[in-house]
Amino acid sequence: MQWSPEAEEAIQKVPFFVRKRVRARLEKEARKAGVPQITLAEVKATQQRYLSGMAAEVKGYRLETCFGPSGCPNRIDAGDHLAGRLETLLEKADLLSLLRRRVGPDLKFHHEIRVALADCPNACSQPQIKDIGIIAACLPQITAAECSGCEACVQSCQEDAVRVDTDGPRPLIDPARCCACGQCVQACPTGTLAEGAKGYRVQLGGKLGRHPRLARELPGIYDAETVLAIIQACLEIYRRRSRHGERLGALLTPTDFEDFARRFAPLDHTV
Numbered sequence: 001m002q003w004s005p006e007a008e009e010a011i012q013k014v015p016f017f018v019r020k021r022v023r024a025r026l027e028k029e030a031r032k033a034g035v036p037q038i039t040l041a042e043v044k045a046t047q048q049r050y051l052s053g054m055a056a057e058v059k060g061y062r063l064e065t066c067f068g069p070s071g072c073p074n075r076i077d078a079g080d081h082l083a084g085r086l087e088t089l090l091e092k093a094d095l096l097s098l099l100r101r102r103v104g105p106d107l108k109f110h111h112e113i114r115v116a117l118a119d120c121p122n123a124c125s126q127p128q129i130k131d132i133g134i135i136a137a138c139l140p141q142i143t144a145a146e147c148s149g150c151e152a153c154v155q156s157c158q159e160d161a162v163r164v165d166t167d168g169p170r171p172l173i174d175p176a177r178c179c180a181c182g183q184c185v186q187a188c189p190t191g192t193l194a195e196g197a198k199g200y201r202v203q204l205g206g207k208l209g210r211h212p213r214l215a216r217e218l219p220g221i222y223d224a225e226t227v228l229a230i231i232q233a234c235l236e237i238y239r240r241r242s243r244h245g246e247r248l249g250a251l252l253t254p255t256d257f258e259d260f261a262r263r264f265a266p267l268d269h270t271v
């Protein structure tokens with residue numbers, strides 16, 4: 001869809017928390033009307049309609065994903081269709097009814113539970129500032145396959161987490177530096193580095209607003225089923241403790257994090 005320069009400038013000024021949705025709405029309406037280009041007048045009209053009807057647009061949760069599935073080369077695909085399963089879980093949870101009971105009918109977008117799924121540690125969907133953030137992760141595993149000493153793995157690692165011991169040669173991974181992006185595995189031509197634990201990191205309780213806070217990460221990498229179970233546990237806490245639409249981060253305690261770490265086992269992994 002084409003945008004006039006004035007329309008493009010105007011959409012950048014729409015508040016960030018509704019910008020994506022206003023843009024999507026504009027493109028949908030323009031396609032439906034057979035309009036070839038979006039102009040400034042259409043941006044203003046749609047923004048006005050959108051903001052005045054906000055309560056009707058609130059659905060209780062907001063799931064944001066990154067552009068990984070559109071062909072991003074950094075994407076870690078665990079092949080478990082987690083995005084769709086998250087949407088189903090959140091829809092079934094009927095958070096809208098809960099919010100209406102706790103907050104009242106005049107709901108705003110900032111009342112919604114925000115969940116973000118990023119398909120690699122670059123975290124383009126900003127999981128660190130969401131109630132629930134999920135980051136796809138792939139840890140490298142050193143196999144018995146002969147290493148050529150080419151150092152492609154070293155070149156590919158942005159974290160300086162790989163080095164090659166020339167006595168062998170053999171790759172060495174520093175787990176304290178590795179953020180599980182899987183790039184060294186992609187780069188290795190011999191299979192000496194292969195995929196180890198592949199799943200998701202989970203971060204809870206991030207938020208912006210008056211008292212911004214980055215989400216706190218649970219220890220380890222989890223498979224999709226465990227991620228969904230963790231989210232269910234978070235929603236149970238939210239249902240029990242929310243009084244007026246607080247952010248999840250304001251409701252979780254350090255004891256909850258300890259409890260989650262006990263209840264939910266991460267994937268086994270040794271480099």
Ligand code: SF4
Nearest residue numbers: 066067068072120124
């Ligand atoms: S988070 Fe990673 S996979 Fe997703 S769009 Fe960003 S770089 Fe690509």
Ligand code: SF4
Nearest residue numbers: 157178179181182184
């Ligand atoms: S998976 Fe770890 S070691 Fe490999 S490139 Fe990414 S950060 Fe570096």
Ligand code: SF4
Nearest residue numbers: 147148150151153188
């Ligand atoms: S582990 Fe793979 S990429 Fe790294 S030096 Fe050996 S062969 Fe090359």
